[in-house]
Amino acid sequence: MKQFYIDFLGAQTELETDMICFLRYDDEHHRVAIVGLPNLRSRDRSTAGLEHIAFTYNTVEDLFKSYHQRKALGMKPIWCVNHGPTLSIYWADPDGNQIETQVDVFDSPEEASTLMRTSDFAQNPFGVDFVVEEFEKRMAAGEPLKDLLKRPSIGPRGPETIPLLNF
Template identity: 35%
Template sequence: MTVNRNRCRPISGPVFHHTTFATLKLDEMVEFYKKVAGLEPVFHGKGGAWLTNDAANHRIALLALPDLIPPENKGHTSGLHHTAFEYDDFEAWVDHYERLAIEGIEPFMGLDHGMTMSMYYQDPEGNGVEIQVDNFADWRSSKEYMRTSQDFSDNPIGEYFDPVKVVAARADGLSHAEVHRRAMAGTYRPEAIPEVHLPELW
């Protein structure tokens, strides 16, 4: 039978639903995602946990599979780099950083990508977790920025920032727009530029 491949393509793509991680540290992972991404377990058993922070049945699945082995040089191998979560507004995003910092949970990297300001954490397995805020407060505009901006084309990684300096700027009364402008100008650059590679935890 001859198949018309054009007709086989879906009319619309599916919506992203969840990410699944195999883990040797199930309980630690559940607690981490509770604190960092507000994910509560819908089910948490001996062999796995399924967590969500919205109406979906789960957004992160954690499987404690038998016979797992620790990864080697995880931060420098191909595969998933990070999973991202987004705040709707700048104030909540900065508050979240401060709340985690009090508990000793610090990002290993801060980047202003142009369309988002993002802080990158690591879960207990060494997977990256991005907590971001959209600089345009509108996906349509931030998508257009990525599509058409020469600045983004020239430097899609963006500018590094020190979260402590961003917190200080917010405390001084600077707006999200002004903090973003200064971050992109390098005003909040950290003393030591971190690696984009995930830090090796294993």
């Protein structure tokens, strides 16, 4: 687990003992604490718990750069989706905890709220899947980023179609 987060976040170990490890990736003393307690069982995906944590990038280019860096380390995303308010790439750590890396699509929260109040969003609050490499090809071909970020309408989408529930 420790190595996953070192690789995923570009973190360094601040302190490590037999029981606990503190990781940091910026000026904060730690951002992640990993604790190994005796007699823990493996996580059952059908139980309640943490759904995901999210990290926001400043630009689509930064998001995609991190995607390629992680893929080069052998990590595979579990879902790439245009939610509408965000363009998101989801990952899973070795315990199955989900990590969302995202970029905001709109310049203001009000614009995102406007989208979220539409009937299209109500029919499909999950989003539309995308392939990073195809998105990058369209960007390189000169398609305006604003057009690429606009979430297409695909009609109703239920939770049974969400890769996060089936990885």
